[in-house]
Amino acid sequence: MVGLPARGKSFISQKIRRYLSWLSVPTESFTQSSFRKKRAESLKFMDDELFDPLNEKGKKLRLLSHQDCMGAILNWFSNHQSGVAIYDGANITRDIRKKIKETLSSSDVQTLFLESYCDDESKVRANIQDINQTSPDYMDKTVEYTLADLKKKIRFYDSFYEPMNVEYEGDCTFIKVLNLSSEILINRIESYLQSRIVYYVMNLHVKPRYIWLSRHGESQYNLEGKIGGDADLSERGWKYARRLKDMAEKYIPNHGSLHVWTSTLTRTQQTASFLPYPKKTWKALDELDAGSCDGLTYEEIAERFPEDFKARDDNKFEYRYPGGESYRDVITRLEPIIMELENQENVLVITHQAVLRCIYAYFMNVHQEESPWMSIPLHTLIRLEIRAYDTLVTRIKADIPAVSTYKEKGTSKLGETRDNSKILAGDVISTGKS
Numbered sequence: 001m002v003g004l005p006a007r008g009k010s011f012i013s014q015k016i017r018r019y020l021s022w023l024s025v026p027t028e029s030f031t032q033s034s035f036r037k038k039r040a041e042s043l044k045f046m047d048d049e050l051f052d053p054l055n056e057k058g059k060k061l062r063l064l065s066h067q068d069c070m071g072a073i074l075n076w077f078s079n080h081q082s083g084v085a086i087y088d089g090a091n092i093t094r095d096i097r098k099k100i101k102e103t104l105s106s107s108d109v110q111t112l113f114l115e116s117y118c119d120d121e122s123k124v125r126a127n128i129q130d131i132n133q134t135s136p137d138y139m140d141k142t143v144e145y146t147l148a149d150l151k152k153k154i155r156f157y158d159s160f161y162e163p164m165n166v167e168y169e170g171d172c173t174f175i176k177v178l179n180l181s182s183e184i185l186i187n188r189i190e191s192y193l194q195s196r197i198v199y200y201v202m203n204l205h206v207k208p209r210y211i212w213l214s215r216h217g218e219s220q221y222n223l224e225g226k227i228g229g230d231a232d233l234s235e236r237g238w239k240y241a242r243r244l245k246d247m248a249e250k251y252i253p254n255h256g257s258l259h260v261w262t263s264t265l266t267r268t269q270q271t272a273s274f275l276p277y278p279k280k281t282w283k284a285l286d287e288l289d290a291g292s293c294d295g296l297t298y299e300e301i302a303e304r305f306p307e308d309f310k311a312r313d314d315n316k317f318e319y320r321y322p323g324g325e326s327y328r329d330v331i332t333r334l335e336p337i338i339m340e341l342e343n344q345e346n347v348l349v350i351t352h353q354a355v356l357r358c359i360y361a362y363f364m365n366v367h368q369e370e371s372p373w374m375s376i377p378l379h380t381l382i383r384l385e386i387r388a389y390d391t392l393v394t395r396i397k398a399d400i401p402a403v404s405t406y407k408e409k410g411t412s413k414l415g416e417t418r419d420n421s422k423i424l425a426g427d428v429i430s431t432g433k434s
């Protein structure tokens with residue numbers, strides 16, 4: 001990363017790390033400031049000395065923390081055949097970038113510089129506000145403190161900042177993001193992975209916003225415990241479809257501009273049928289294809305294909321149904337959906353259990369092995385609040401009972417059917433954090 005403080009470098013780093021990890025590319029982010037803090041603590045160094053351009057000790061400490069960070073990156077590469085290490089630091093001089101490139105290329109590592117250049121004061125200010133509210137570095141500090149501290153650092157770094165340009169660094173591969181917008185300059189993009197990163201960064205948003213998710217209403221197949229298929233909604237499923245309209249009006253603040261996405265399957269389209277908003281149907285949102293097990297109950301699968309049943313329980317993320325899909329396959333086909341969601345302002349996605357797990361795992365940073373086992377109940381509207389440094393989740397459970405479609409590891413039985421008495425009157429709201 002390249003850029004002055006408060007230019008969204010950590011935000012972009014974290015997003016890229018999450019995106020690539022979700023696509024199964026080993027990715028790690030190394031934050032230079034954490035190495036600097038460690039060094040400063042051990043040397044009993046004050047921040048004031050560190051950001052004084054005339055202070056020789058400060059200069060030395062910055063150099064040491066850079067070396068520590070590079071050491072950690074090289075060490076990480078020695079343990080990984082392939083992958084992406086993100087150096088989250090300022091790296092604002094041509095000299096330091098030249099050294100980074102040389103060091104990495106001597107270890108056979110390609111370098112892609114990603115500069116966040118911003119001279120729009122209002123955007124810098126908004127970013128400082130975000131940093132104050134959500135960055136672990138400033139969690140217990142006032143806005144005034146964060147503002148003063150970051151301004152001091154910006155002034156310091158600005159005195160020797162050399163933005164990237166083709167004239168001086170034409171031989172480098174770089175992406176330059178201008179004013180945290182979709183305006184981007186690129187130079188010498190050479191590999192597929194680099195082009196994925198360019199495309200992803202182009203779709204990124206810094207504005208906080210909500211994404212709304214829901215499974216379809218309870219289907220006839222859900223009632224019978226069957227997987228896959230293209231069944232209609234049950235009576236309670238239709239009830240949820242009607243309720244979803246009221247819930248959208250009640251909970252989605254700017255529902256007037258809402259867009260609804262569904263899969264091509266009947267149950268999601270019936271669920272969306274009362275919503276008076278523009279709709280889009282995506283094949284990519286169809287449920288995980290259960291291949292030759294489509295239309296069976298888990299008990300029938302366990303009985304007829306015991307080896308497959310066990311193999312899926314043992315490694316649910318990788319297991320591919322004969323003639324069907326695995327969770328990994330679903331993630332691959334969901335990539336365009338994620339790109340679009342990163343770009344959109346106000347969308348409600350109505351889809352299926354496995355697909356929602358994959359989308360949820362991306363936004364909530366859930367580990368691959370864990371994601372196929374997450375609980376995504378029926379008749380629940382999920383609100384993801386996408387913020388600069390984390391995602392907040394709120395689940396709004398409609399008071400309409402539904403069967404459980406959750407199967408635990410090691411059993412072929414579904415979870416307990418929720419009975420009416422356990423459903424509280426009114427919607428039940430719960431929250432959590434990524």
Ligand SMILES: O=P(O)(O)OC[C@H]1O[C@@](CO)(OP(=O)(O)O)[C@@H](O)[C@@H]1O
Nearest residue numbers: 222226227228287290352353354405
């Ligand atoms: O990966 P598991 O846990 O089997 O969950 C996926 C299953 O969920 C189901 C319901 O059991 O999805 P949905 O009703 O949301 O379309 C099945 O169709 C699908 O095969």
